Amino acid sequence: MEELIPNLRDERVQGAVKNLLAYSLVILIVPLSSMFLLKQYFFEAFLGHTPNDSLTYSAVCAVVLVHVQDPHDEPVHLGFPVSLPPNELFRLRSQFLPLGKVGGKPSWLNPKALPHSNTLICKVCEKPMCFLIQVYASGPNEPEHSFHRSLFVFVCRNPKCSKPNDASNMAVFRCSLPRKNEFYSFDGPMDPDLDGDVPDPRLPPDGPKLCSLCGCSATKKCAKCQNTWYCSRDHQVVDWASHKTCCGVFPDESAEQPEPSNPANPFVFKEFGIELDQEYLNSDMFEELSDDEDDEDEDCVDDETDEDRKRRMDEFKKFAKQNESNANMTKEDLEAATEEQKRDGEFEKFNRLVSLNPEQIIRYKRFGEPLPATCQSPLPDPESVPPCENCSGPRRFEMQLMPHLLSIIEVDAIGQSIDWASVFIYTCSQSCEVPESGYAKEFLAKQDFS
Structure with missing residues (x-):
């Protein structure tokens, strides 16, 4: 019970109380002062209405003034990393519409119309960039086609490409979906607590292949096994040390699966929730x-x-x-x-x-x-x-x-x-x-x- 009682000695609590009191005074002063000014000088003196009518009209205007709010007047929101054990990282997959994630492979909002691999090339070294962070960034004032909305940021891992005050080694993409779409239920995404670690049932069978290393759109596949795909020759070379141990080997489904690791491979960043x-x-x-x-x-x-x-x-x-x-x-x-x-x-x-x-x-x-x-x-x-x-x-x-x-x-x-x-x-x-x-x-x- 004591945890539910705010500590009034805490500076943050004191600040919140002061802000609440100030806001309370404002929402009282604004309508009352506006009512007086409108009644006295506008409706009576200027428009010539009776005192009773002027009071009614000014009260309506005061209520409207209180409730009129700039749709863009939103507070600052801060994002913090959330560490998850490797066996819980499935919660950050696309089908669960995560609030955000850092590192790992992208959890694409639209898993079908992905960015072309050419758009994910670093402008400095011309090598593929690495997924950095994504944020689910929808809001109540979005148009219908943007009911779901996410931002995806990529960065080149080569430190030599990081130049002062120059973002040539980075890229950001915006993706939007209407509420009714082929990838997510109209009523909301799947629940990781209820559905658990399962494949995405709405993943399109004709969707693009994904790079085994970075999770982006892939156009090249291993010539030997014909099963593993890559976005570029560079990533195929990087992944060969790991892939050669299983290339062409038929997987034994009865064998015990290895524990997931974080990061999943040496190329991607360590994965976090947000x-x-x-x-x-x-x-x-x-x-x-x-x-x-x-x-x-x-x-x-x-x-x-x-x-x-x-x-x-x-x-x-x-x-x-x-x-x-x-x-x-x-x-x-x-x-x-x-x-x-x-x-x-x-x-x-x-x-x-x-x-x-x-x-x-x-x-x-x-x-x-x-x-x-x-x-x-x-x-x-x-x-x-x-x-x-x-x-x-x-x-x-x-x-x-x-x-x-x-x-x-x-x-x-x-x-x-x-x-x-x-x-x-x-x-x-x-x-x-x-x-x-x-x-x-x-x-x-x-x-x-x-």
Whole structure:
């Protein structure tokens, strides 16, 4: 029972109570003040209605004003990794419509009209990219053809392709499906707790072959066994060390199956589930961030040397690794950790927000504003983001990938692996319909500390 009683000494609880009180006052003041102004100056003085009629009309308008809400005015949602034992990873398969997943092979929303393998080639080294993360990102205001909606992000595993402030080694795709489709029940997806580890009964028999290594669309098969498929010659070569032990060997169904491993093979990243939670800020943090916005222009200077930037990046990596599991970091600890970054207002703001939820791997707020990691590296201007390649409509910010994601996929060696301060993802503002409910390529930008 005590667990259900909020701890009023907790700063997060105090902040939530203050926000609730402020909201309660607003929803009282707005309708009452609007009723008075409308009655006194509009309906009586301007339109000449009687006091009783004016009161009725103004009350109706006040109620409408209270309930009118911008459909894009949504809170920030944070994504956190969920570790699952290998024998529970089946919960992240397509038929269960996972909220999101990191690593492993993609759980395609539409398992039929997959992205062509040519669209998954790194622009730097021209080798196949690796699946990184996917998020189920549907909402109540989506058009009918986009009842189900997911984003899929890929990245090249070669660290040499990771250039500062350059996302050429990454790609993001958007896929949508109407509620009535051939892959999922109208009433919802299968339940992993009820259905268990079973094959997808709705998987189309005429669907594309999948690469044995990465899970993407495959066009090449093993010439010897004719059973194993690959997206490219590169992946066939990588997989040969494992495949040669079973190539051409008829599987013994009575033999005990080996325990699943995570990661499934050396190419894919370790697999995690994702859970989402709303970001809550206490009143003190909210005031600090508001003050930061006022001082932003003064803090962002351009006289930082390359050596300073490298030192600042190393300090942040060290800070993030030391505090990735500490959600109760004190203000003094944070100030000490960011002593070297005083001139970078965006960096300080970024650090303060990350320290509240250091294990966040995504920040999601469609039609919102991105959270810059630093003012020393460029962030795309909204007007410079290219339009949707499918409908030519404008793209808007939707979510960003955070530095902690690098840690959980174990590629966080400074200067020796894939790197980013944040990856910003922009998608079609109309969620336009894609031919065959396939995958539309969207835009992303990468910001680095150096």
